[in-house]
Amino acid sequence: MVRPLMRYLAYPTDYIFRALPPLGLVDVEVCILPGQDGGDLHPFVMARRAASRPFAPLTPQAQGSVASR
Amino acid sequence: MRDSNTEWERWGEIDPLYGVAAAKGRERGGKNPWSDAEFYERGQQHWQRFHPAWRRYGIDCRNCLEIGCGAGRITAQLAGVFAMVEAVDVSKGMIDYAVAHVTAPNVRFHLTDGTALPLESASITAVFSTHVFQHFDSIDQATLTFREIARVLAPGGSIMIHLPMYRWPVFHRAPMNSSTVYTRTWAPSAHGYCVLSSRAEWCVR
Numbered sequence: 001m002v003r004p005l006m007r008y009l010a011y012p013t014d015y016i017f018r019a020l021p022p023l024g025l026v027d028v029e030v031c032i033l034p035g036q037d038g039g040d041l042h043p044f045v046m047a048r049r050a051a052s053r054p055f056a057p058l059t060p061q062a063q064g065s066v067a068s069r
Numbered sequence: 070m071r072d073s074n075t076e077w078e079r080w081g082e083i084d085p086l087y088g089v090a091a092a093k094g095r096e097r098g099g100k101n102p103w104s105d106a107e108f109y110e111r112g113q114q115h116w117q118r119f120h121p122a123w124r125r126y127g128i129d130c131r132n133c134l135e136i137g138c139g140a141g142r143i144t145a146q147l148a149g150v151f152a153m154v155e156a157v158d159v160s161k162g163m164i165d166y167a168v169a170h171v172t173a174p175n176v177r178f179h180l181t182d183g184t185a186l187p188l189e190s191a192s193i194t195a196v197f198s199t200h201v202f203q204h205f206d207s208i209d210q211a212t213l214t215f216r217e218i219a220r221v222l223a224p225g226g227s228i229m230i231h232l233p234m235y236r237w238p239v240f241h242r243a244p245m246n247s248s249t250v251y252t253r254t255w256a257p258s259a260h261g262y263c264v265l266s267s268r269a270e271w272c273v274r
Contacts, residue, residue, distance in 0.1 A: 004079040005072075006091060009205050010233040019212055023219035030234070031122050043234045044119070044199075046126045051225035 016045050026050045073206045074159045074183050081162025088163070089139040089200070105170060112142030119143075119199070120150065123229045129194035134186070134221060136214065136230070137201030138178065141167030147197060148173035155193065159183040184213065188221045196222060199231040 013030065020028050025047040033042045080088030086103040087096040090111060094100040130151050138144045138156035140163050147154045148171065156171075157179045158164050164178050179187050196218050202211050211232075218228060 003083070004076040006080070006088075006204070007073060007076070007206075008203050008233070009207070009211075010203070010235045011208060011211065013234050015208065015211075016232065020215060020219075023216055025215070025219055025222075025228070029126065030232075031126070031229075033118055033122060042199075043232055044122065045230045045232045046123070046227065048127065048227040049219060049222040049224050 016047075020045075020047050024050050071183060071206050071210065073204050073210075077158075077204065078160045078162065081158075081160030081164075081166070083162075085140040085160075085163050085166040089142055108140070108142060109145055109170065112146055115199070116143055116146035119197075119229065120146075123195075123197075123227070126229070127227055129223075129226055131194045132192075133195040133197055134188065134193045134218075136196065136198035136218070137204075138167055139163045141171035141176075143197070143199060144176060145171045145173065148176050151175070151195065153177070155179065155188060157181045157186065183210075184217075186217045186221050190220050191223045193221045194223050194226040196226070196228040196230070198229075202230065203233045 016030065017028055020026075027046070027048050029046040031044045031046055033044060077088070084097045086105075086108045087099075090103065090108065095103045132153040132155065133147050133151040135144055135147055135154060135156045138158045139160075141156065144154060144156045144167060147156075152175060154173075154176045156167065156176055158167070159181055161180055164180050168178055181187060202214070205211050205214075218230075222228065
């Protein structure tokens with residue numbers, strides 16, 4: 001069986017700081033989380049869509065799990 | 070049709086679990102192929118690290134779009150946090166596997182062509198994706214996807230998207246691209262992580 005390619009693309013760090021704000025995404029951060037065994041590092045982009053007024057604080061219900069819904 | 074879509078469709082046909090979590094020996098016919106239980110448990114373990122970071126950043130849990138849900142490894146976890154989950158993927162095989170194994174009633178799966186999201190503008194309060202953008206054909210494809218994400222994201226909504234990076238600085242502080250962006254990193258541990266931020270102030274978490 002011939003397996004399909006599994007390609008891997010990496011991005012320059014400044015790409016997200018350059019590309020996201022023009023789309024209306026602000027407060028851009030890169031959060032780097034440790035992997036399963038603390039070895040691999042996993043960068044995650046965090047951002048939010050610009051709001052016309054400040055983001056409302058989350059209620060406990062909104063933050064909760066299925067059990068609290 | 071993009072090459073990456075074609076490849077991912079093929080993975081969905083021949084080995085969805087290995088396609089999502091390619092670890093040595095875990096392929097079908099390998100020494101220790103993924104079982105469903107192990108595969109979805111691994112998703113739970115990953116989500117337990119992802120979720121606190123996103124919660125600290127700020128999430129509105131009314132609904133979540135998952136870009137590239139694959140076989141539903143993380144989708145099952147999102148269903149426990151968000152009132153509604155819209156999970157999209159370009160592979161029918163992946164979607165079929167996810168539908169069969171993620172039975173939470175608050176999940177809707179969508180087969181897409183990878184270009185447009187089948188959702189109304191400003192209708193989503195959170196967008197999540199992991200280990201998807203690394204398989205794109207080009208950075209232009211990522212930019213188009215971010216544009217669609219920005220379209221469907223409601224004002225104030227947030228995103229958490231795994232994006233492999235290079236040229237990320239370690240153990241130094243330096244200006245990047247503009248005077249408002251500074252970096253400060255240190256070795257992440259099992260108990261914490263580091264943040265590069267475009268905000269004026271720095272947050273140590």
